[in-house]
Amino acid sequence: VLSQLHLGFLRLHLWIRLPDKAKKFLGKLVLSPQRLGYPEEFAALVGHIVENPYINGEVIRLDGGLRMSP
Structure with a gap:
């Protein structure tokens, strides 16, 4: 099952x-x-999602708490 990443x-x-x-x-x-995210932080999250079979169908925000309108 596919998970979604919402990036800041x-x-x-x-x-x-x-x-x-x-x-x-x-x-x-x-x-x-209070800074912009680093590509390495994104890569680490993707690696964890791929390696962990128990994560599925989730929407994960990687945005430091900044919520942006769609």
Whole structure:
């Protein structure tokens, strides 16, 4: 059964191009920790989901507590 990942802001190639002021602003929107997520954090979560057969049909948020509208 497929699980879903709902991602917040991650430090990917698109975010690298943003001005520092915009990065700081976006980081402050995140509840905890107040920063953008790292690709390694996403990879670790995906690895755990793949390796753990007991996780199924879940919606997992990786967003530091920042809830974004669909």
